[in-house]
Amino acid sequence: MRVLIVGAGSAGLTCAWRLAREPSTEVVLIDAGVDPGPDVPSFLLRDMVLPPPFYWDYAEFDRGYFLPRGKLFGGTSAVNATAAVRGHPWCYDAWGSPSWRWERCLPSFRAIEADMQFGAEPYHGHAGPVPITRCELGGFDHALGDAYVRRGLARIADHNAPGHLGFGPFPTNRIGDDRASTLRTLLPELRGRPNVTLRPQTEAVRVVMAHGEARGVLVRTAQGDEQLLEADRVVLSGGTFGSPEMLFASGIGPADGLRTAGLPVHVDAPEVGANLVDHPYVQMGIEVSDPAKPAAPPGKGALLTFELDGPGHLQAHAFAYRTRAVDPSADPCSAAVTCALLTPESRGRLELGTGRARVRLNHLSSDVDARRMAEIVARVADVVADLASEGALRLPADPWWHADDLPAACRREVVTYHHPVGTCRMGSDTASVVDEALRVRGVERLMVADASVMPSLPRGQTNLGAMMIGHRAAEFLLEAPPP
Template identity: 35%
Template sequence: MYDYVIVGAGSAGCVLAARLSEDPAVRVCLVEAGPVDSHPNIHIPAMFARLFRTQVDWDYDTHDERFLNRRRVFLPRGRVLGGTSSMNAMAYARGNPLDYDSWNQPGWSYAELLPYFKRSEDNERGESPYHGAGGPLTVSENRSKNPSTAAFIQAAVELGYSANDDFNGPVQDGFGFYQVTQRDGRRCSTASAFLHPVLDRPNLTVETDLQVHRVLIEGGRAVGVAGGRAGAEVTLHAEREVIVSGGVYNSPQLLMLSGVGPADVLGKLGIPVALDLPEVGQNLQDHALVPLIYTHSQPVSLLVAGAPENQRLFAEEGRGPLTSNGPEAGGFVRTDPALPAPDLQFFAAPGMLADSGLAPPTAHAISFGPAVATPRSRGFVALASPDPTAKPRIVHDYYADPADMDLAVAGIRIAMEVGRQPAMRLYNEGAFRAPENDSDAELREYARRYTQSIFHPTSTCAMGTVVDAELRVRGIEGLRVADVSVMPEVGRGIPNASAIVIAEKAADLVRGIPAPPAEVPTAVGDAAMA
């Protein structure tokens, strides 16, 4: 018997387990479907794409996307201690303050969350009004600042955009290098940062290779979970609460498997209905990325990362191209200066990142392009089967709202202009699968053909519909959801940071600890075009 059972040792679950087990009087069990995070490629930043479609990846895909020429889009998710923080690209971008303020949920404004962001953080730059020092999560400068991604930033400045050395500071607009969740040049996942340092606590149990199949609900209350490991059923009882932190795809799947979801659908699958909650799995959002790939002859891309001298540099000093997080640089842009915040986010990586990173690189290249930061399109997660080991049915419906396609086309045009600037002259010798021209028709077809996920899905168990502002599932006692599925809307950033702050606040909500005083940040600046 435990006080708390946390399902999913990912970006949020590891934080929750560490925080809740700070009280020696409570018994915490953290359950992870995947293995411990010992795979060497987890800890070598530049190798993150080598983890795709392996045993540490849930290996999801969308179903046929009707506005992407019926293509399926790859959706990696971490199935390992640390979850997706053990296989993501490590860029740390919280989002815009407006993102959190627009949720209109008590306790979740940016000013109210800033103390939690700072509490979690050990920023290499030290403590400031926007950053914390001494927290578990190391946020550092990228030790691999490739000349090609530096040229991308300079080209954006030549085009008239501002330089920005802190996307988490007072102004989000502009172009620069992302800070990263790395420590001494190695990945700093939430498992590394929060969980591993506290594994010796006697009141914390971590169960790996145990997939939870359903939450046990009796008399309208969650009392534990049932799952499977190596063919054997395992039951874990929770005296106080079950906290679901499975992520944007698995959390709604688990709720539905447990009888919490749209009653008509559950009934057709033969799942007993505990609570008719039609919004479970709805409201799925993501940032659609349209990459441009320019080939060149400079021997500086990630093709050289594995060279013996670079392996030695990484092993001995934690430096060199193996510390690259991939999308080292980027930017935030408003397509209309009158907008209250950016609506496009850019990424630039010193390599050929084709086909969602699944295609092996064949030449020195730089990949960069826009992501739709404020998507209006909404998808869903549904059960494909009552079998808990079956993958859920995922439909993102990218570009279902035509405004998203308009924004993508505007972003492609900006990216093409960046690629033409003098700073890019060494890195734009050739183009790989480039648009033939910049007409609307050609760029729309290019987007349909090559759009991929930037792996930022959110919002399938949203606050205000599925859970309340304290993350309690509406209508079920003793059951919360704490991960990015509770975000009402995807933010203008990278949701790993959001997952961590959600878990930090959730830990206080669960424990009944009063929130720290809000910290009103400096106003975000105006649009950053010269």
Template identity: 30%
Template structure:
């Protein structure tokens, strides 16, 4: 248990995917004294670990921060739920468990934007280092890491039919979405271990909790980072009902995520001057880009009623179906309870002029009005499709100087006309896939948004009515070298010593796929860079310790 005068080499704020990796890697050297602070609690809620429990964790205040967006003009004034994990493992404890890296061109683009060391050739070894892939070690996958990647243990005939219908539309069937080019249709690989969710806490934290040089504290609400002469030296937080100061000898690393990391910076006096002054916060270091550049994947959830089909809707709404699911899962960790919410995926171009696949499908053998509500009573499936490279940009800012106040989240969805065009094209493409012979035995009938909507304007309005987040916020502490950038290519906050950000907020542009494993890779790379500095400065440790305040 930490004492008031204890000093740590490294303080990590946030125990999500990136923070968990960092705690593991930095504490591997017994000479590093590491403190990990998590605002949420333990990941011991049973539904976290049963894969289909995703449906009971989203919107549950025990496991989700239950944030809300501002009313979105582009979504007909709707405010969306904005789930974020509230336990060890962060959002890897409540997400859809899909293992996805994105496209090689995503990372090459980061490097081209002035971020050396982030090209695909640079990050692929980091993905492999963390990975424990079911197929073993290869040029593209690793087998010696902690991040388990397995094939799914259950399938549905309706999903097989969708995959065949996609092939009839010219979308090839693929076995692996993680080769650098994810175009095609196939089953997602998942972060599970024999039918149980494998979150970042299980993978990276639990194996090192006995390290005497690692301290993990939960229910610690971080307020701000304290700077002395533009060097980060302490973290001010509320822990066990009292204000507590934690001191770092070397570095403080923010891994609180795209929603919370910018808020910590802003409360620390690091951010846009007009915002900070309006909140009565002293501007310690002006960085106008903090909180900006918010990007997210907006999904359009097209729902189709079916005939002659078995879906989770019927199973979950039947007493005997529920009993059967429970018995099968208890027997061998398979059946519907073992399924990721989205089992089948597809990556396609919305139009032939796109340089690579810019749409992602999450196809689900279920339907519901919105997450957190019951499944429909009729048989149906959902073809959720999102624009992988949206041009709309939003912001996440503090609402006040009080860390207990929820942030102001304004994704600004569908504000760019190109995003509206892609949305309309996505709906038309989905209908084209559904119309293929492979699905006709199930007599698919469009429930949402409604087949009567056909014109461009009607499809724009449909996207605004049914669009919702697929939980991939990134970019609010963008990496780069220009005046709007927050961190440099080594994730150091511009103009501040001893402070880094390592989470999805540093992405200059959103990756073309699910964001959990890319965020984990960011933590892996941050650890690599931090440890390289530690080795380089080892001979001058005694000098550093006399310069950096420790109390």
């Protein structure tokens, strides 16, 4: 079986890594971005902000801000903050498919990771390629933690223990200071394998179909040539923005929108690009008083997870990070205390436009979400105020979170927590874009495997979830190879 995977990011590289272990499977893995080679320069593994060629040029359409998505082998796992929080069993059970219940996803989560502290637990792996560890907390994290505990919140050691809530170190996929991205961990295992072809700087233009089947992908090389790459199976792993864009370009999407954009209509699939959901996120800018007790860089400090009143595990994240990690010109004491709503109701969409698709995140468009975000901010702001009165931090002159109308202030401040999913929704219903085995409805031999298929967000970050999906896609392919 020859499998062509488009996109060497979190999911695509994991799918390739699993398939490559079966010698009878031939894997061709392409990406529009570069392969930095076996000796990855350290800035690529460590810096939080990389030079522009390593990103796609997506922006939030209504608000105009840049939406980073990695454009290199490793994809967004190679530009992210390495928080390795999977969410809870009920997040996956809520996807509504017996094939994706927690107990069916857990073996793939375990296969991917080597948890350095909790690998012996039944809900963790100990022998996978991605090391998960927890860092020493920074001085400011200790102050925050003490304040949370005084308010009755628990200290926890492992955010990935099912059901755990409270304050504790971020699980993080790191090797020392390096991101343990798929670029760093899985790609080296693919190099030199006789059944693997790696094709960097090869951009998929569209899926080529005949008689309702995917036969391959038309690609554009770095030299600008167009080539047809044929395969028995095509797996799109271009991410939450890239995969629906590839489906649009291949004539799979809402018929009216495709016609208006001058594209052919092969499959009228109204949900391609719909159901976009992301964690809304706000930041409270503060200054840590003691330079010897700074906030930690993103993903290295501590995380608070707590529940709001209401049905169905409504949850929030809060953590602090050192601003200098993302803005080298910032004062060393400058920090942000951040809050995210993990269970948003608001939905956005990815729309066909001229050129790049329009990404409309629609954060906090639902009044319920705006009220919940305000409740989260108010609770964290109380702790920030306590620490300010104790002298542990300094507030800005007119903090936005002191606004009388806090939901409205949250709507002004909200940005992305960088976890968009849902634009190629998986489901058992015929309206879903892919079925429970990730096959695109209406086209044989074509799958989508990446964060875009998540029907809803886990209450955690999305990198490990995307990797789990890539791993499961490979297993589906191996269970049902072509005749």
